[in-house]
Amino acid sequence: MKIIAEDLRHGRLKLKPENLDDLWTLYNVIQPGDHITAKTTREVRPEGEARQKKGRRKLVTLRLEVKRATWDRALNRLRVLGVIREAPEELEALGKHHTITIKPGTPFLLEKEQWPKYMLEQIRKATEVEQTPVVIVAIDDEEYAIAVLRHRGPEVKTEEKTRLPGKLEAERRESAVQAYLAEAAKALSSVWREVGGPIVIAGPAYMKNRLHNHLREKHPELAERVSALVSTSSAGQAGVYEAIRSGALDKVLANIRMMEESQAVKELLTRIGKGDGRAVYGEEQTERAAQYGAVETLLITDEKLRTAQDDRRKALENIMHSVEKQGGKIIIVSTEHEAGKNLRSLGGIAALLRFPIQYNNK
Numbered sequence: 001m002k003i004i005a006e007d008l009r010h011g012r013l014k015l016k017p018e019n020l021d022d023l024w025t026l027y028n029v030i031q032p033g034d035h036i037t038a039k040t041t042r043e044v045r046p047e048g049e050a051r052q053k054k055g056r057r058k059l060v061t062l063r064l065e066v067k068r069a070t071w072d073r074a075l076n077r078l079r080v081l082g083v084i085r086e087a088p089e090e091l092e093a094l095g096k097h098h099t100i101t102i103k104p105g106t107p108f109l110l111e112k113e114q115w116p117k118y119m120l121e122q123i124r125k126a127t128e129v130e131q132t133p134v135v136i137v138a139i140d141d142e143e144y145a146i147a148v149l150r151h152r153g154p155e156v157k158t159e160e161k162t163r164l165p166g167k168l169e170a171e172r173r174e175s176a177v178q179a180y181l182a183e184a185a186k187a188l189s190s191v192w193r194e195v196g197g198p199i200v201i202a203g204p205a206y207m208k209n210r211l212h213n214h215l216r217e218k219h220p221e222l223a224e225r226v227s228a229l230v231s232t233s234s235a236g237q238a239g240v241y242e243a244i245r246s247g248a249l250d251k252v253l254a255n256i257r258m259m260e261e262s263q264a265v266k267e268l269l270t271r272i273g274k275g276d277g278r279a280v281y282g283e284e285q286t287e288r289a290a291q292y293g294a295v296e297t298l299l300i301t302d303e304k305l306r307t308a309q310d311d312r313r314k315a316l317e318n319i320m321h322s323v324e325k326q327g328g329k330i331i332i333v334s335t336e337h338e339a340g341k342n343l344r345s346l347g348g349i350a351a352l353l354r355f356p357i358q359y360n361n362k
Contacts, residue, residue, distance in 0.1 A: 001126035038108035138239025198227035277356030304348035
């Protein structure tokens with residue numbers, strides 16, 4: 001995420017999402033009553049007698065009062081429905097409904113009456129935190145390249161070409177393939193030990209799968225880090241860039257976030273099972289724990305934040321503010337995976353505590 005311009009005094013942030021993680025962040029930040037301004041297309045109909053004819057779509061800048069935001073997982077985009085509050089006069093569109101589509105690379109202005117601190121932190125985390133490096137190896141039977149993908153883009157660390165014996169020389173070819181795979185695995189190991197992170201193997205099916213099997217047999221510690229196998233038509237640098245364009249890496253990064261959320265919920269369930277008083281769930285108990293300054297980590301589902309009515313949202317934000325003031329951590333858990341569903345069953349909000357607390361139920 002890029003912050004293009006910032007004017008918090010007037011509640012304005014001009015933003016540009018860069019990947020699917022950024023769209024997910026915005027999905028949890030954009031709320032009814034906000035205002036969004038962006039370029040979009042809208043149908044313009046002819047004047048006079050010809051108005052009944054089908055109009056043409058024109059690129060315009062509109063300002064909407066947000067009614068709702070929806071996450072289109074099939075097309076990797078965010079759709080923001082709202083009422084038009086500012087528009088070119090010729091559109092005659094004030095007060096009408098419109099949907100603005102936000103994709104990676106779409107700049108837009110988001111305005112709120114007041115930015116809650118936790119929302120600003122979500123935005124700043126998306127802009128400031130260094131992305132977990134992903135190691136990509138793109139391999140076929142002629143070449144391989146190993147690159148490290150960070151926020152700024154891929155950095156090719158190693159690139160090698162080979163000439164394997166033909167398929168008619170089966171014995172010589174298999175021996176050469178084994179040596180080639182061993183060389184690629186050694187280079188991959190060197191890069192991975194330098195940067196860590198998940199590994200993605202890309203390339204045409206045959207050699208990509210051969211490398212994965214080789215890692216399982218000879219380098220199990222690397223095989224455990226393989227997060228995705230991506231089919232591409234090419235290898236080398238071209239294969240690296242093809243893998244990135246495929247969107248597969250966005251899923252890998254989403255899995256990293258999911259693992260953090262899942263681990264936190266797992267710890268919550270473990271503490272609840274032990275009954276040692278170092279975990280609470282439900283709004284009432286969590287709010288009390290926050291008032292006592294006992295919350296180490298607050299867990300809340302994205303669904304609970306999105307769907308809460310104004311009074312409940314304020315109450316939830318007060319709990320979050322209290323946790324922040326005491327130096328606690330907040331994890332917003334997606335209900336798209338099992339950990340989020342488990343947290344939903346506990347009321348959608350819970351906390352890991354620094355110390356056990358006792359409640360006076362009188």
